[in-house]
Amino acid sequence: MDSHCCWKLVKLNSRTQMIQLWQNGASVRDIARGTGYSITTVYRWINRWQREGSIYDKPRRGRPRVTSAEQDKQILRAIHAYPKQDPVGIVQSLNYRCSWKTIQRRLEEQGGAQFVNFRNLDHLMALKGRHLKVGADTWIPWVDVHERADGSLYASGVAAEFFDIIATKLNFSYTLMIPADREWGRGMPNGSFTGMIGMCQRKEVDVAIGPFGITYERSKVVDYSVPLSMDQFGIFLPRPRLEKDLAGISKPFAWQVWMVLAVAVLLCVIISLLINRILQQSKAPSVKYSIKPMWILVALFRGSTQIEPETDTERVFLATWMWAGLILSTAYCGVLTSLLAVPKVTVPVDPLQDLVSYKKIPWAIERGTFLHQVFSEATSGVYKKISDGGSLVTNGYDERNRVKTERIAVLCDVFTMKKIMNDDYSNTGICNYYIAEKPITSVALAFAFPKGSDLARHFDHWLGPVKESGLVGRSIAALTANATACLIKPGKEGMSVSLVISLQDLAGLFILSGAGQLSVQRH
Template identity: 30%
Template sequence: MGNLLEIFAERMNFEYELVRPLDSLWGIKLENGSWNGMMGQVYRNEVEFALGPFAVTPQRANAIDFSVAVHSDNQAIIMTRPTLQNDIAGFLKPFSKEVWILIIMSLLSVSLAMVLLEALEGWIFSITTRKAVPKILMWMLQTLTQENPRWLPKWDGSRLIVITWLLASFVFTSSYSGILTAMLTVPRVTIPIDSLADLVAQSHLPWRLESGAMMLTYLQESEDEVRRKAFTGMSATIPDCWSARQGIASGKFAAICDETTMRKSISWDFSTSGQCHLYIARERVYSNLMMCLAFKINSTYLEKANSIIEMLRDTGVLSKWLENEITNTSQCLRPPAYDRGHGIQPLGLDLILGPLLIVLAGLSLALHVFAGEHLIHLLLPEKPSS
């Protein structure tokens, strides 16, 4: 905007003085009908025009005059960049909760069916299987974990259930091992917030809106429940997204900002740190906003300013100025999954910590059972046979 102001001053032959609003805001209409921020300065004729650029809304257009569009912009969520997180329960992720519940239910239901059928066949053929329930449960678990069970039912009815369960357990274990191998080979970066609905549905990351910006009024007056919740659920306001870039990059909060400022913040972040700490959500909260300069009503400079803006826009000068301000963003605009790098990487202990904890828990349980059995044997010695 500084370059554009210089051309205005040269072509329209005027000198200028930059006046910053006391509240450092863009400007929204207050309940008493007045305006704050830069919009208020223009509305009260304290300045000839404000560079902004400002998003044009019907409410603003009724208060002041706007120039032709300098460029179009979008509003989206900007937050700290998601990274690859090691999950202690990652070995459970190949299947969803519903699938795990169905596997457990099928295990119990097939076990119950075998117990009942084994008892019925024993009654029919007058042959009773000793400790049938423990044997059946152990057999079910052994087949599900691909062990070689030693016990098999004696009659065809139970063996038909055995064949069915063997086929089902083969599908379970083969699918699980294949999906888990793929997940360990190419781990995915989980993006918890990629839309406005995701933002308002979570509670671990607070969000803020620009004070005095059009998005504040837009979300407040929206009849959509999600957008209304984005306003009512915000933790605080920020003067502008550029000044809040460090807080966003450090993960203190997310913000809803214009895409130009977001890209400029990403450029600053990569240029100063050499890394990507910021992420722009894929869903746009508001698209194709016309960004214009704000002029007081009946300004004598508006018509000439429009012709200059159109000339610079049509010749690509405005786009070139914008590109010069926003550099080093291509790496950080890629999906977070690309941050992992290339080549084969060894698996760390944290990736198999969950299964190891299960093994340790099983060993601990077995040790306690062994100690209990030994204690019972000492306290209740077997009676000598007569």
């Protein structure tokens, strides 16, 4: 029995090498040292060659070989000619029915194993013929699930396309399954999860496309593939526009300037009234005029007065205010003109706190996402306010029209935001959306598997090179190319927009000017 075992362990190419070395005059000891086998084994094969003229295995009981010696040679020649093709497909094209393990043995017997990467072959054949259950739901542009006429489902999108590539590489078919609650996966107090993560946790599916944000809580119940991509999550808003504001007449000066001016006018009025009282008590009754408080308005509005100052005190008072009025009115008119000529659009919301404090834009959160769980678990602070004050939506892409027309904000991923901006700008040529500059968080996105699944290893074998090649990034860039025109700050899009000043824009100026002129005329 031991002798038979030893004979069986010596590969055909090693036997051939022993006989060739012996025929060339090498000693048995040198042959044993060179081939790595014992002297007894070398003697046994030399004696077999001398006795029978053959070193091939003898027929024995058990499963017969599925290929002949000539067919083995044909397999070696075909694989040598096409080293980058699937060896199983090559063998099947020769009408030989054998497994990839058989092909591996035949190549090793003939010394041709170097022509095939058996590590790739292991991944190629690991799932051959299997039919997988795959969890999926719509998340444009990553995945878009459609229904065929026969009721079966199929998916398109960036993640779905790469999933199909892996399905081809690993030789498996699949059926899509949508979670009943239409969620990605939130942890419950009892340790279970909703959505597709829950389907993986309960082993209802073999893999879920997602892609899913990798979080510690989810990693307790599922395994992840290598990340497809890194994405940011932020605030998606209607684009800020120029707003009509009667208070715009105050914008040329900061509030501190207006405060100082008001205090100065008030003080001067009080001082002038005191001086008038003093002068009236000291002058003769023939003295008719003194310091007039209305001279301040005359000076500020650059008007004229028919009451001339009689004393040096009055002249200094009026001259001082005329000089100050000249400076202030010139600066005011210049800044106001520039504001009207080059309007500045105010962005009311940027960090998350602004969304809460602004109170003019309602917001929504995508239901069942990791972001939904982060906000819902908050017990205080801005996250708690976001959770309490927001509504829930299925996904950000479906809410794109509401963002534009109803002017709501959606908290979602940046890739979705850019895809919406790309499609909208391609159709309208106008930037109608805005992405807040400060993201909420960043997260890696990946496929999900039931805990302990061997599929993750086979998926990673192909996903790793895909990621390193930059194919995912290029796909994202191709789908969002036109969004770059709208990623600049609002008001600086570079589009030729004609600024038309309306009566509402000028209403504040007319009111202020009219009040001033009325005061002067009364004086």
